[in-house]
Amino acid sequence: MNDSGMTPRKVNNGTILVSCLVFVGAMLGAAYASVPLYRLFCQVTGYNGTTQRVEQYSETVLNQTMRVTFDANTSNGLNWAFKPVDRSVEPKIGETVQINYTATNRSPVATTGTAVFNVTPMEAGAYFNKVQCFCFTETTLQPGETLEMPVVFFVDPEIVKAEETRNIKTITLSYTFYPSQGAKPVAGLQDKIEDSAKKL
Incomplete structure (x- = not known):
């Protein structure tokens, strides 16, 4: 303790406040970046069964x-009947094919859903290429409306060359529809962080 007896404590409190604000800012930045960065990582690598999006067919x-x-x-929050038209297909590897899913809104109001997917x-995942898919956009259905939704895809011929995939004989493409929310989850997290910062 020096002659004033209070300076060290004031400096320490200021340092703690600045550190907390820096930490809050870093967490907010991570919250915004983590979802798109993780999605980009999955799309590039096929990690966690994420399929690839392509603009052209296989040659x-x-x-x-x-x-x-x-x-x-x-999901529990979406009152839709959702199913594939065909349970399976058996295309040649590299052949571009189209299959269809159907969704029916069983609720009395219009609802919007977003599909997530994996294989x-x-x-x-890195060898399953989708040219067209309803999962790229939100889907809105009116009460009682049924919509047929196509998926156009092909399996990359390189799948037969890789050590970890050359013995794969069956691939399962899975979709789950979730209700679209007006407020983004990250925005909700931002509000909580800002509230915490005000309390410091």
């Missing part, structure tokens, strides 16, 4: 088939 078609099965789910086994 190579092998004389070898891959069985592809389809799964459909909805299993997860190693196949």
